[in-house]
Amino acid sequence: MAAFGVSCGAAASYRLFLGGRVSFARGQGLWKAAAAKLQRSLGCQILRLRHTTVVTTRKNVTALRRETYTVDFIKKQIEEFNIGKRHLANMMGEDPETFTQEDIDRAIAYLFPSGLFEKRARPVMKHPEEIFPKQRAIQWGEDGRPFHFLFYTGKQSYYSLMHGAYGKLLDVENRQDQLRAKGLFSEKTKAKDPIGSRWLIKEELEEMLVEKLSDQDYAQFIRLLERLSALPCDEAEEEFVGRFRRSVTIQSKKQLIEPVQYDEKGMAFSTGRGNRKTAKAEVAVYDHGSGKIEVNGVDYLLYFPVTQDREQLMFPFHFLDRLGQHDVTCTVSGGGRAAQAGAIRLATARALCSFVSEDQVEWMRQGASSAGLLTADPRVRERKKPGQEGARRKFTWKKR
């Protein structure tokens, strides 16, 4: 570590700071004090913050409301990051040319092991583009004339986007009118958008435009895009609209029904898992049986002396009118007596799905029993709170 501190002091050191945002809401005074203390205590220059910030005290609030990083500062940070990356690669004994971001993360995690729970508070070494928020360069030239023709609206990127989108809408409508005039207009039904894409969310749009938006602005923009996409568009317009759609991974909520498996003797069986409170159960249900149930190698009559538990076990079969038709072998661990019974019940219900038709599966799910046969019971033991005797029970209230 000494070599690290001394040899690459200038280069690598600056880049490592206690991750997260450099700018705090509270102001720089706190941050710099903490940094200075850390420097003194550790004795090596891990933290060296250099950026042009106006330190605002409570009394004089200057015009700069948030940190503005100059272009030179960012460039210098990028250079230092690259040099530091090479040093890190040398330290880890790897090739500096092919040192990727994942390698950097692994190296930092190795060199600076941190037990902090908050992942964002751990040491981080990332490209400055990802750390410093994107900012607008100065919007006007030497003579003071702004570059963008909508500069004086305040939200130039957003309004120019709206202007562009509306322009495209007008083009499409003009084209339609021309076609209609020529008589070539055909009512083309547009291919329905696949469900795998969604509109950009407001935060993503703000990030894209580097501008703050209000909810109404965002809603207006989305409405305009919807209107544009509803018309028969050209490729250019499709591409324009496509820029504001993101794909969505579809998670199928359908429960996969396992096919029936066959063991050595040719008997059809199916497995299922279930849990309840802390109990976990694994069950194998055999077809063409006689209603025997074996739990952890022991007959169910001996394992569950209480009638209520045995009723729980038999309920899935009773529901499907298959009481004496299946054999069950199961293993269960954890929990108490009723929990284990509930776990086995859920497991057998799931296993029975493969022996049974689709409609009956739906019926099982929504049918007679209060929570459905195929739903795992989410209730767990509620923790005891301080100042109370139990989870809910309070101490005896005394009037005086």
Add this chain to the structure above:
Amino acid sequence: MVPGSVLPRLLGAGVRRRPLQLHLVQTATPGPAGPSGRTLGSAAASAAREPERSSDLNERILSEPLKHFDFFNVKELFSVRSLFDARVHLGHKAGCRHRFMEPYIFGSRLDQDIIDLEQTATHLQLALNFTAHVAYRGGIILFVSRKRQFSHLIENVARDCGEYAHTRYFKGGLLTNAPLLLGPMVRLPDLIIFLHTLNNVFEPHIAVRDAAKMNIPTVGIVDTNCNPSLITYPVPGNDDSPVAVQLFCRLFRTSIRRAKEKRKQVEALYRLQGQESSKGRGPADPPSPGVQAELDLGHSP
């Protein structure tokens, strides 16, 4: 409306010479070329090449157009007939009439007010002339309107001229609190052109009052239900028909373009002059009569 009596007012009125000149002289390094294409690139380059370019030439470039009544010949861009064809004379119903618009109203036909196009022509000539002068001197022109129907058109017009537009929701302190909203060292517009003086709820646009507060001259198309008092160069006319609005947009665009081209020509000419004189004679020679002729050619006889 006697032009002569108006002329002295025009010469002394709103054109802010000093700040505009400062921008010209201060450029030591060539500035970046913006998307409008019209920066002081040429001026800066020539200034760099001829550091001793006398300020007389600068003075001449700026003062020469002011000696003529209609230097950019904006009168030829329109006529009373063309205004009539574009339905500029149609006002609102007599019930909507604003008290201060009464001098500009010719009369009323079937309860609809008719605007006096003779007065409109005079006011429009003054307004276009002023716009052209501001554009010639490199001023920032802001087109303001709050009618959604024409927002796209006006933004396109502004972009074509290389100027600026604001046809969206006008934030409160945009002009009066500009350093906070737009940036610390922002330059405010030098002219604001209102194609619609009223906002969506038929009240005067906030920018009218704010421009008056910030000493920014305004040109505005005032209909019979608008208040022309705070506007420097009011142009009584119809602001509701698409034909009329398109006509006005075309007129403003043409006059701005003309002025900018004129400026480029004059500067190119002076650059040539300067090069010739530095090659042949001394730099202290007065510019040749060729320049004088060039400057004189532009204005109307």
